[in-house]
Amino acid sequence: MSAASSSPVGRRVSARIGAISESATLAVDAKAKALKAAGRPVIGFGAGEPDFPTPEYIVDAAVEACRTPRFHRYTPPGGLPELKEALAAKTLRDSGYRVDPAQVLVTNGGKQAIYEAFAALLDPGDEVIVPAPYWTTYPESIRLAGGVPVDVVADETTGYRVSVEQLEAARTERTKVLLFVSPSNPTGAVYSREQTEEIGRWAAEHGLWVLTDEIYEHLVYGGASATSLPVAVPELADRCVVVNGVAKTYAMTGWRVGWLIGPKDVIKAATNLQSHATSNVSNVAQAAALAAVSGDLTAVERMREAFDRRRRTIVRMLNEIDGVDCPEPEGAFYAYPSVKALLGREIRGRRPETTLELAGVLLEEAEVAVVPGEAFGTPGYLRLSYALGDDDLVEGVSRLQKLLGEAAG
Template identity: 40%
Template sequence: MELSRNAMKITASATLEIDSKAKKMKADGIDVVGFGAGEPDFDTPSFIIDAAKKALDEGKTRYTPASGVLELKEAICNKFKKDNSLDYNSKQIIVCNGAKHALYNIFQAILNPGDEVIIPSPYWLSYPEMVKMAGGIPVFVETKKEDQFKVNYDDLTSVITSHTKAMILNSPNNPTGSVYKIDELKMIADLAVKNKFFVVSDEIYEEILYDGTKHISIASLNSQIKDQTLVVNGLSKSFAMTGWRIGYVAGREDIISVMSNIQSHSTSNPNSIAQYASITALKGPKESVKKAVSEFDKRRKYIYNRINSIVGLSTVMPKGAFYIMLDVSQLIGKNYKGKTITGSTSFSNLLLDAQNVAVVPGIAFGIDSAVRLSYATSMDNIIKGMDRIEAFVKELD
């Protein structure tokens, strides 16, 4: 009674142990400061909630077309035109059950067994597993702190082979907060066109940018790279709609058609109420987004300065999203009450035990010398958490 060999290759989350321990501690009444949140700590704007209520009152509770309602697809096309200078029609759009589902559908649609997908590291932890689920092979290319965790030409060209089918581009990036500039995007686009591979451009954090940084979609550079790019986005991060599960993809019509068939036979349509609310979100004002970004910015600056003020810790200033990578490489080999820090997991476990602070081990993202902190939590929590981290580091010998 053998289970699926392909499914057995999927690894469990490296964060599960620490997350479970932190939740148990909280349930036991312990004051745990959590830096693991992958979602905005703001409520969905009221005008979007009102739109959902209206949809309910109007009886929009039945099946929709599997790939999403036409009005939402048209609103997405308008968004791409207005925000990204990209022209798509409704047949080039699919609405999915969140951006994660959109990515899953992409790899199911484009990969054959043995196809390679280039994944810059650090990476969002689900990318390699989704590639493996589709029979593909993740190929990692390590980025450097001095390059702001962005892939460079030499390292990228070194991993391109005749089996390269796609590259994942995540800008703004989770977990590093890095944002690619136009010349860096042109370099990637030129290599993709020359070597004939797809670019899967995950732009879910598009709206969360700082210091005047501009988001540029690689698909907007020219018609050739647009034809080879699948742009992934959604409403989860920008409009604090993580639980609504609406993501979408824009791309070549033949690929979108295949994705629609996959979705039709697996999940069918995304939630009907959430779709109609999303139409209102895309057409509505962005004051809530600007307010959230302004608050994230205050937290970003505080946490950056606190980290770099602690001897033994360092970080790079993120330009987007709401995460920061805490470099703990200088602490590896140090001890806490007889227990040695050997990497990101042991650091995270010892920190949780000693100071009741939960962070995400960097090994989950392909980097074992750092941990990820999310500043999608209150300033009070951030201050308390950083005080505890500083106290922990001072106790090491």
């Protein structure tokens, strides 16, 4: 390495930012859309994005906000006061968790909420226990904040749920935070109330902080239910930060409104950070979010019913493929099948040895875009979002059935 490239003067991109990898899910989605734009009939199972339009009453609120002069100006960096009050009321309504509006920070989507939470909590070298499979953004946000992600891996034999014993084995004197996600992206796993309580009590016993991501709280199926960690374990509330947003529940991924709920000192610190990073979230989007969280859940229930129908279809069809083992997800809108038995098999003259290679074969030969398990910390798996139309879902998995049915050992 030359002196110029190793010195700060010669380095074009900082080591901190240069170490961040691109979002794998967004990269797959972008590639699929580019191929479609070029005329190829690609079906994308990559992005976690509902195919429904944002409900009309939410759009109407945004249109009205555009005409309201006070929304043409800067507003408080932590969020519109009326939205923070509505989010506190929504949290009590949906989770049974009573919080003060001063405990709420409105952010530019859930990703900013996650980053700001870790930035407010972590000092360099602090460790965060991260159950895997994990969403691609979590470890990058931890590293960007100076922390060290410590993976704890669960597989299909446990429904992708980690145990307290696994968590305890990963805990060290540097451990400060536990990441807890239920329902889970990418697996759709949902922890029972008893499991949530056990994990929460363990965290409280050891004085850990917990960041819990509840963005899929309304997307649960069958007999599953999402349990808010600070409700299940009230003694943890003063060391618990909750992330949420309107993106998944209300089909508002592009509106970019999330929020952070936590102890007032942490929220104040994160608000100070946001005041310099972005200032206030778009007022039009905040007005739309206010209409969303203040309204009833009728539109949400219609979407949930569609996701449930698609969930059962995709799991059945995937499990019909020899070499695929797909547990039934209980939440979110993802299937996460193990395809380890397919690796090394010949598929149209190629023998993919990794799921990264297999995903490339599926895109090239079947024109189906999926995200390989490497993106989620667990090679040997694929993530398929079933937040797409029923016909596209059936056509896409049918293509996989046909192609993978040709696989030879």
